[in-house]
Amino acid sequence: MSQVGRRIEKTSIFDHYKNNKMFFVWDIAAIILIVAAIVASIFMLSGKTSGEYVEIYHKGNLLEVHPLHENKTIEIEIEGHNTITIKDAKVYVSHADCPDKLCVKSRPIKNGGERIICAPNGLVVIIRSDNDIDGITGGRQ
Amino acid sequence: MKKLKPFLVILVALIFIMSGCTASSGENLIFGSFYSIQLKGVSARSALKKIHKTLVEIENQISTVIETSDVYKINQAKVGEPVKIGKHTLELFKASMELYELTDKAFNPAVYPLVELWSFSPDKLYNEVEEIPPHEDIIELLQIAQMELFQLDEESQTITKSHDNAKLDFGGIAKGYAIDKVKELVKDYQALINIGGDILPYSRKANIGVTHPRENGLFGVVNLKDLIISTSGDYERYYIIDGTRYSHIIGKNGYPASLNEFDIISASVIGEKGMYCDALATAIIVSGLDWAENIEQLGYSALVIIQNTTKGEEYYNIIGDIQFEPSRSAYRKNINL
Structure with missing residues (x-):
C-alpha cells in the first residue's frame, strides 16, 4: 500500500x-x-395528463390537449377552419370549411383511441384514455 | 466511489440511450386518412423519417387525384398509350392481378369508373347524392371494370390500356401494401403501426378494437401479435337514399355490396401480408360468408359481422383462429383496467 x-x-x-x-x-x-x-x-x-383527454394534431404535430369531460368549443385555423366541440364527454367536428365535410359527417367519438380525420385541412382529433386500447380497425378513415 | 465511476457513466449513458429509443409519428396523414407509428429501438426517430418518406413516395405514385401520379396518368391515358410507372405501382399492379384472380374478381381495382359513378371517388365525396345512378349507366361501366383492359410490360415498366375510359384505383389495397413496406423498415424495432386502421403490432402484443358497424364505439377487441388486421365495412363511406344504405364497396353487379338482409357489413381479416388482408376483407364483403371460408386455406383468419335488418341486429362469425372478445366483455375489461 x-x-x-x-x-x-x-x-x-x-x-x-x-x-x-x-x-x-x-x-x-x-x-x-x-x-x-x-x-x-x-x-x-x-404522459401529459391522467384521465381522458382529446388531442388535436396537424400533420403529426400535437396542437392542443383538452380534457374530455369539460364542455368546450375549439377553433382551429391552420390550412382551413375547423370547429371542434367537446360536449357530454363526446367529441365532434361541428363546422369545417373543407370541401368533403367528411369530418363533420363523422359520428361523435367518445372512447379512447377513436379518431375524427379532416384530411383536406390536415387535422386528426383523437381521444386518449388511461384504459386505451392499442388501436382501432375500421371506421370512417 | 472511484470504483463506481465507470458504472455511473454507463448507467447515465444507458438511461439516455433508452429514453431516446422511443419515438412516435404523432397523428399524421397519408392516402386521405391518418397514420400513427410508435417505435422502440435505437435511432427510432430516423427510422420514422424513412417511413414517412416511403409512405409519401407510395402516395405520389398511386394517388387518383395527384396529377403527376402514375395512376392519374394511367386513368387519363388513351388506348395504346404506354404510361411509365414506378416500383410501387408495378408491385401493386402485379399483386392486384393476383388477388383479382384469387378472389374471383371480387377484389377489383378496375371498378373505379363505377366508384366515380356512385360518387365515392375523392373528387365527388363532397357531393350530396339524392338519387342512385341509372341502371343502363351501371351496366355500361361494368364492361370496362376489368383488369384485363390493362397490360403490363415489365421490361419497359409501362402499363397500356385497351379502353380509353378504363380506370384503376389501388385504394382497396394501398394501406395494406404500405404496412408491408413499413414492416420491412421496422425489423429491428418493437412497433405499433396503424395506417388508416390497418394495424400491425410488430414484436409486441396489442389489443385492437373493431369498430361497431352500426353503433358508436367498438364491436369488440381482438388480441394480436406480429400479424396485420385490416377491416372493410359498409359504414366507412356511404349515403342513405329512401332508407337504403349505399356503401363505397361496389359488388360484381355494379351495385354497392351489403344491400340485402344477412349480408356481411364488416370484415376484419388477419394475416401475414397487409395487401392480402386488405383485398380479402373487400372480397369477403362482396362475395359473402360461403366464399369467406376459403381464406382459411390461404392462412388468413377473419371476423365477419352480419346484419339482420328485420331485427335491427348484428351478429358475428369467426373464420380461422382469432382471439376475440365481443363488446360487452371488452367494455367491462376496458373500464376495469
Whole structure:
C-alpha cells in the first residue's frame, strides 16, 4: 500500500474531495445527469395528463390537449377552419370549411383511441384514455 | 466511489440511450386518412423519417387525384398509350392481378369508373347524392371494370390500356401494401403501426378494437401479435337514399355490396401480408360468408359481422383462429383496467 493510500484512509471524505477536485466535479456532473435522466424518463413515461383527454394534431404535430369531460368549443385555423366541440364527454367536428365535410359527417367519438380525420385541412382529433386500447380497425378513415 | 465511476457513466449513458429509443409519428396523414407509428429501438426517430418518406413516395405514385401520379396518368391515358410507372405501382399492379384472380374478381381495382359513378371517388365525396345512378349507366361501366383492359410490360415498366375510359384505383389495397413496406423498415424495432386502421403490432402484443358497424364505439377487441388486421365495412363511406344504405364497396353487379338482409357489413381479416388482408376483407364483403371460408386455406383468419335488418341486429362469425372478445366483455375489461 502506498503512502497516499494510507493518507486517504485517515482523512475524512470531505478532505478527499478537497484534495481531488476533478473527481468531485465529475461526481456532481454524474449525479445531475442521473437526476435529469430519471426526471425526463418519468415525464416521458407518465404522459401529459391522467384521465381522458382529446388531442388535436396537424400533420403529426400535437396542437392542443383538452380534457374530455369539460364542455368546450375549439377553433382551429391552420390550412382551413375547423370547429371542434367537446360536449357530454363526446367529441365532434361541428363546422369545417373543407370541401368533403367528411369530418363533420363523422359520428361523435367518445372512447379512447377513436379518431375524427379532416384530411383536406390536415387535422386528426383523437381521444386518449388511461384504459386505451392499442388501436382501432375500421371506421370512417 | 472511484470504483463506481465507470458504472455511473454507463448507467447515465444507458438511461439516455433508452429514453431516446422511443419515438412516435404523432397523428399524421397519408392516402386521405391518418397514420400513427410508435417505435422502440435505437435511432427510432430516423427510422420514422424513412417511413414517412416511403409512405409519401407510395402516395405520389398511386394517388387518383395527384396529377403527376402514375395512376392519374394511367386513368387519363388513351388506348395504346404506354404510361411509365414506378416500383410501387408495378408491385401493386402485379399483386392486384393476383388477388383479382384469387378472389374471383371480387377484389377489383378496375371498378373505379363505377366508384366515380356512385360518387365515392375523392373528387365527388363532397357531393350530396339524392338519387342512385341509372341502371343502363351501371351496366355500361361494368364492361370496362376489368383488369384485363390493362397490360403490363415489365421490361419497359409501362402499363397500356385497351379502353380509353378504363380506370384503376389501388385504394382497396394501398394501406395494406404500405404496412408491408413499413414492416420491412421496422425489423429491428418493437412497433405499433396503424395506417388508416390497418394495424400491425410488430414484436409486441396489442389489443385492437373493431369498430361497431352500426353503433358508436367498438364491436369488440381482438388480441394480436406480429400479424396485420385490416377491416372493410359498409359504414366507412356511404349515403342513405329512401332508407337504403349505399356503401363505397361496389359488388360484381355494379351495385354497392351489403344491400340485402344477412349480408356481411364488416370484415376484419388477419394475416401475414397487409395487401392480402386488405383485398380479402373487400372480397369477403362482396362475395359473402360461403366464399369467406376459403381464406382459411390461404392462412388468413377473419371476423365477419352480419346484419339482420328485420331485427335491427348484428351478429358475428369467426373464420380461422382469432382471439376475440365481443363488446360487452371488452367494455367491462376496458373500464376495469
